[in-house]
Structure formats: C-alpha cells, structure tokens
Amino acid sequence: MQGINEEALLKAIKSLEGDFNQIPPIFSAKKIKGKPAYAYAREKKEITLEAKVVKIYNIDFISFDGENAVIKINCGSGTYVRSVVNIIGKILGCGATLTALLRTRIGSYDISESVTLDELERNVYDENFFKLYGKSIKSMDGFLGKI
16 A cells, blocks of 8 residues: 555544444445345345434554554444445545454443353353343343344
C-alpha cells in the first residue's frame, strides 16, 4: 500500500467517528418487503437499500504493518463493520477488505464474561452450576425467545 502510513490511516478512521449515513450492503439480512436483501442479491434482482444513520462511538488504532491494520470499533446497533472498512479503503484511495472480525460485545453481553462450551460441560454437574451460570442462562433464555 504505497503512500499509506499510520498517520493517514489514523486520520481516515477517526473521520468516521460519530453519526453518518450508511447504506446496508446488498448481501445483508436487511429486510425488504419481508425478505432479506441477500435473497434478492442471489436472485440477481436489483433493489434499492435506503441509507440509515449509524453511530461509531470510537475507532481505536491498534497496529499497522504497512499492509494490514488492526482497529477496534465501538459502534451502535445496525452498523455494518465490513462496510466501514470498505469506506476506510475508499478514503485512503486503496481499497480495504475485512479479513477478521471479533465481536466483543452486543448489548449487555461482553466476551470477557463468556465461558467455553468445554467449561460449561465440565461444570454442568457441579452443585454450584446455576450460581455460576444461572444469570447468563436465564438472560440468554430471554434473548433466545426473541429470535
């Protein structure tokens, strides 16, 4: 990526903080007449997706090796992170592709409070199982009921 340095990258990512209009990608689950946009895209049907105001609270620059960058985005619901990365590439004039994504939080669920399936299986017969995981299980039960 000739001409791209940390300073240019930092300027590009910081320019996206705050509210902005984002058009959902054609291969998204955004519903159009009750049908996800990706279904229309797979059928090669042309549709128009309306821009929606999304919020990026902050974007933290983690690292850049001259070719790959690592950033951390704290954004509001409905933000298409892959599209944010695409916009960063357009700002820089070089294009950009998301190669990895780790969702660390959604609503009140935070990855720091998560447990592995192995850990759950090891502790399922522990007399303190519901003391350890009851809140999360009850909370997830309410969440899963909405899906």
